Amino acid sequence: MPEILTAPLTVSFPFTRSLGPVQSAFLTGLRERTVLGVRTTDGRVLVPPVEYDPVTAGEIRDLAEVAPTGTVTTWAWNPAPRDKQPLRTPFAWVLVRLDGADTALLHVLDAPGPHAVRTGMRVRIRWAPERTGAITDIGCFEPYEDEPGEDETAAGKAGAGEDRAREAGHRPAAPHDGVFDAPVTGIVTPARLDYTYTPGRAMSRHLAALAEHRITGERCPSCRKVHVPPRGVCPTCGVPTTEQTEVGPHGTVTTFCVVNIKAKGAGIDVPYVYAHIALDGADLALHARIGGIPYDEVRMGMRVAPVWTGDARHPDHFRPTGEPDAAYDTYKELL
Amino acid sequence: MSGQRTGREPVAVVGIGQTKHAAARRDVSLAGLVREAALRALDDAQLSWADVDAVVLGKAPDFFEGVMMPELYLADALGAAGKPVLRVHTAGSVGGSTALVAADLVAARVQRTVLAVAFEKQSESNAMWGLSLPVPFQQPLLAGAGGFFAPHVRAYIRRSGAPGGVGALVAYKDRRNALRNPWAHLHEHGITLEQVRSSPMLWDPVRYSETCPSSDGACAVVLTDRAGAARAPHPPAWVHGGAMRSEPTLFAGKDFVSPRAGRDCAAEVYRQAGITDPRREIDVAELYVPFSWYEPMWLENLGFAAEGEGWKLTASGATEPGGELPVNPSGGVLSTNPIGASGLIRFAEAALQVRGTAGEHQVDGARTALGHAYGGGAQFFSMWVVGRRPPTT
Amino acid sequence: MTPPRDVAVVAFAHSERDGSADGASEPEMLLPVLREALRQAGLAPGEADFTCSGSSDYLAGRPFSFTLTLDSVGAWPPIAESHVETDGAWALYEAWVKILTGRADTALVYAHGKPTAGDPADVLTRQLDPYYLAPLWPDPRALAALQARALIDAGHLEEPPAAEAHAVLPLRAGDFPAPVDGAAAVVLAAGDTARRMCERPAWIRGIDHRIEPQAPGLRDLTDSPSTRLAAERAGAFRAPVDTAELHAPCTAQETVLRRALRLDGTVTVNPSGGALAADPVMVTGLVRLGEAAARIHRGDSDRALAHATSGPCLQHNLVAVLEAVPEGETR
Structure with missing residues (x-):
């Protein structure tokens, strides 16, 4: 049995996101080192702010500024940061309730180790040096000791960090109109995911044969139809297929279109003909490019044969064989 | 168990909303786009978020927006906290499937009032990219969906003997219809048939003006039971039949021109609705026509015309707004195509027609309408028939 | 209903x-x-x-x-x-x-x-809010660990011994499938x-599912109100169950679910091994329903609860109650 083929598959795109009013104000605010929340109908301040009240579903637009300092509500130590995460060195994931907010924001905390992190600890934002209007404008959080005297009540309870935090949390959020110069209305969020793709057993058999310039299909034990390329199962009967059969190499163009627009990254010049080809012995058409003939001379019923070039596994294209065209009746069931 | 509880609960469409569709809705977030349609549907029904028992959300591949299972992030925007949210994905037919899954929740008496929402915000990525992600060991040959469907159009022309210009007639009609639909994406004022006929040939035999645009948009409908319909401020549309049918992607014997799944789906939905002569009994149809030639192809597949005769119906003007069977008075997919929402827009437009609330593109006296969607390799179909009167059975 | x-x-x-x-x-x-x-x-x-x-x-x-x-x-x-x-x-x-x-x-x-x-650690981050959360790439283990810490702070979970190898502290590699x-x-x-x-069908006596807002900072991570509500709607609390199959792709989440579902020592939890034994993502929840049903088919259970989850930190939960006796034949 030929080996199962695998290949890397990368799905990567820089998604362009329009923001809407609330995200726009929040992310523009981060650029300006200002943290905004939004007030819900029942008076809570949500940070980060959302457009719709999570309880009532009503639209909420009443923005308020909160402090860049806050309290860790829960945390987790990440000993092995992954590439795309905000810090290169081991860090803590934290939920931080900023002073003036009623809910917590997810971000990362730069700390020397898990021993230096605890629930209830005080932290502040360390701003990214370059800010564009993104959640990553908060570079990370860092541990923070409230300055004695900054808050009289807190200073009076020196050493009671959590009390101080509670006091600080009562500092009310200040109303904010959310207006900034040059507001950010969209962000680009690149996302790359890497996969290992396998076409499966039947396709691996088919691809191994293709590498030897043979085109194979598989015959259904039930309906006896030959499917090319094979998928290890008869799609109409739902039963496994195992009987290999070689088809073609000659076949008939059943239908086609002339492609006049160039696909990004495809090295094929336009116009070219993209055709459905029923190989002799196959019960359905496969798809391939037609070459070796001007595009406007390709016909339904034309007889063609595969042309391999270089080391490529797949035929580069199919060329006319010069045989007389097949009569419509001989392939109309394969359209 | 009371006698009332046996059998299906009749399902009524009491609220319909859609966004202003556009190539890029840069003024809203993903949540904002979905909300715009949902809120319009709730306003139409004069209902609040609290009146909704469950939400069904439909959209095509998550790669289009780069958000995996976006119903999770959208839960609060959809007023769904503490409620059931079901996420449907049946390729291009998904908008229709979304409405049908929501209708089943009411018909089965599992929920009383259900919000069905479908959307696509294609400007967040690029539809061409999303549809043609590379697959190892396959040759990248295609230039978009048009390249996939154009050979089938050629096969239809060969099989039916249709003259070459029929596709242009469809595109010209649908683009002009869109001018009477304020929500439509394309508003090509002053478009002429000559412009359609002379537009660039992209995938011969399909010209540029015969292809659908790529849109940002959302659509929402509120479905409810008899009690809900009785409270509704406006006349509802009643669901008389709904069905989905699927067949494999590629197989020996597949008829891409007139897929059997489409024929079977139509037969089932007509059977449920008691329709024996669709051409006579259906007053208006909103069909999923992403490439102009699919109008005559679907007219045959759906039983409005005999095999090989669909193009004659189109050429005769029967599918024009004033014709015997207006098709896509909204402007259709050819004028608006947020892929995941397109099917629900068809279903919603059919409902608007029988409610008599389609505005400038209202078909006079429409009492029975067909909404149709399809997707994948012409393999997934979903359809509903809606009527002005409640079902009798 | x-x-x-x-x-x-x-x-x-x-x-x-x-x-x-x-x-x-x-x-x-x-x-x-x-x-x-x-x-x-x-x-x-x-x-x-x-x-x-x-x-x-x-x-x-x-x-x-x-x-x-x-x-x-x-x-x-x-x-x-x-x-x-x-x-x-x-x-x-x-x-x-x-x-x-x-x-x-x-x-x-x-x-x-x-x-x-x-790599599910990367892939599943794409489920998160695309503006505020996804750009930070917080993987599901990180989110589950935040939940675990909240449980420890609330006294619902023991602090793990410090010496063990941690995946994302306070959770160990063995806490995840x-x-x-x-x-x-x-x-x-x-x-x-x-x-x-089927000789002994597993009758679906109730099934329901509920979602919560996504943002972890908006939620009480030590609780699962959506699980509890779904269970109520599915009739789970009307009578005791003998078996529960829970979809908890992390040990700490099983703690949350046991509390939300009020499962005590009389209930056999995850006789199949549960999601911790095998987590074929997108299949795991259906397997819970299937395993619970199979217990009934075999006569090992008369009334079983099955649970499935979706989204970060148990955001969306489904509960089904399966019984050896259908509705019409009760009592």
């Missing part, structure tokens, strides 16, 4: 974890599972009145990935079919609704997932059809 028809799980099959799925495409991985479930129910391919599946394009790394697996179903002549872009447990829910409408008497439900094709590829299939049937197909 009382459902108008009795619906039961009559068959369940899932892929073996013996490496036999190695190198298989998704249709190839699914095919033997479908055939086994259909065999148990005595159905031919394509014969079920309705088919519904669950899977994720993001997990597979390609759009429309579910269209190919239709090959394994034998969808010819064309079938009534639908698909949910989430765990197959929700496909079962959709199929249950379809049977209740009376438009189907039997349904084939399946799910497939190949999490090893990609290794992702595996897999597929599962279930057959549902109504009333007498179910009785014909």
Whole structure:
């Protein structure tokens, strides 16, 4: 049995996101080192702010500024940061309730180790040096000791960090109109995911044969139809297929279109003909490019044969064989 | 168990909303786009978020927006906290499937009032990219969906003997219809048939003006039971039949021109609705026509015309707004195509027609309408028939 | 609400974890599972009145990935079919609704997932708020660990010994399952059809699902109100269950679920090994329903609870109550 083929598959795109009013104000605010929340109908301040009240579903637009300092509500130590995460060195994931907010924001905390992190600890934002209007404008959080005297009540309870935090949390959020110069209305969020793709057993058999310039299909034990390329199962009967059969190499163009627009990254010049080809012995058409003939001379019923070039596994294209065209009746069931 | 509880609960469409569709809705977030349609549907029904028992959300591949299972992030925007949210994905037919899954929740008496929402915000990525992600060991040959469907159009022309210009007639009609639909994406004022006929040939035999645009948009409908319909401020549309049918992607014997799944789906939905002569009994149809030639192809597949005769119906003007069977008075997919929402827009437009609330593109006296969607390799179909009167059975 | 028809799980099959799925495409991985479930129910391919599946394009790394697996179903002549872009447990829910409408008497439900094709730690971050959360790439283990810390702080979980190797402190590598590829299939049937197909059908006495807002900072991570509400709606608290299959892809989350579902020492929890033994993402929830049903089929349970989850930190939860006795025959 030929080996199962695998290949890397990368799905990567820089998604362009329009923001809407609330995200726009929040992310523009981060650029300006200002943290905004939004007030819900029942008076809570949500940070980060959302457009719709999570309880009532009503639209909420009443923005308020909160402090860049806050309290860790829960945390987790990440000993092995992954590439795309905000810090290169081991860090803590934290939920931080900023002073003036009623809910917590997810971000990362730069700390020397898990021993230096605890629930209830005080932290502040360390701003990214370059800010564009993104959640990553908060570079990370860092541990923070409230300055004695900054808050009289807190200073009076020196050493009671959590009390101080509670006091600080009562500092009310200040109303904010959310207006900034040059507001950010969209962000680009690149996302790359890497996969290992396998076409499966039947396709691996088919691809191994293709590498030897043979085109194979598989015959259904039930309906006896030959499917090319094979998928290890008869799609109409739902039963496994195992009987290999070689088809073609000659076949008939059943239908086609002339492609006049160039696909990004495809090295094929336009116009070219993209055709459905029923190989002799196959019960359905496969798809391939037609070459070796001007595009406007390709016909339904034309007889063609595969042309391999270089080391490529797949035929580069199919060329006319010069045989007389097949009569419509001989392939109309394969359209 | 009371006698009332046996059998299906009749399902009524009491609220319909859609966004202003556009190539890029840069003024809203993903949540904002979905909300715009949902809120319009709730306003139409004069209902609040609290009146909704469950939400069904439909959209095509998550790669289009780069958000995996976006119903999770959208839960609060959809007023769904503490409620059931079901996420449907049946390729291009998904908008229709979304409405049908929501209708089943009411018909089965599992929920009383259900919000069905479908959307696509294609400007967040690029539809061409999303549809043609590379697959190892396959040759990248295609230039978009048009390249996939154009050979089938050629096969239809060969099989039916249709003259070459029929596709242009469809595109010209649908683009002009869109001018009477304020929500439509394309508003090509002053478009002429000559412009359609002379537009660039992209995938011969399909010209540029015969292809659908790529849109940002959302659509929402509120479905409810008899009690809900009785409270509704406006006349509802009643669901008389709904069905989905699927067949494999590629197989020996597949008829891409007139897929059997489409024929079977139509037969089932007509059977449920008691329709024996669709051409006579259906007053208006909103069909999923992403490439102009699919109008005559679907007219045959759906039983409005005999095999090989669909193009004659189109050429005769029967599918024009004033014709015997207006098709896509909204402007259709050819004028608006947020892929995941397109099917629900068809279903919603059919409902608007029988409610008599389609505005400038209202078909006079429409009492029975067909909404149709399809997707994948012409393999997934979903359809509903809606009527002005409640079902009798 | 009382459902108008009795619906039961009559068959369940899932892929073996013996490496036999190695190198298989998704249709190839699914095919033997479908055939086994259909065999148990005595159905031919394509014969079920309705088919519904669950899977994720993001997990597979390609759009429309579910269209190919239709090959394994034998969808010819064309079938009534639908698909949910989430765990197959929700496909079962959709199929249950379809049977209740009376438009189907039997349904084939399946799910497939190949999490090893990609890195779930990266892939699942794409489920998060695309503006505030996804750009930070917080993986599911990190989010589960935040939940675990909150549980420890609230006194619901013990602080783990410091010496052990931590994946994401306070959780250890052993607190998480290794992702595996897999597929599962279930057959549902109504009333007498179910009785014909199965000696001891697992009747769905109630099933419900509920979602919560996503942002972890908005939620009490030590609780799962959506699980509790779904359980209430499914009738789980009307009588004790003897078995519970919980979809907890992390030990700490099992603690949250046990509390939300009020499971005490009398309940056999996860006799199958649960999600910790194997986590074929997008399949795991359906497997819980299938395993609970299979306990009833075998006579090992009379009343079982099955749970499935979706989203970060147990955001979206489904609860089903299965019994050996249908609604009409109670008491």
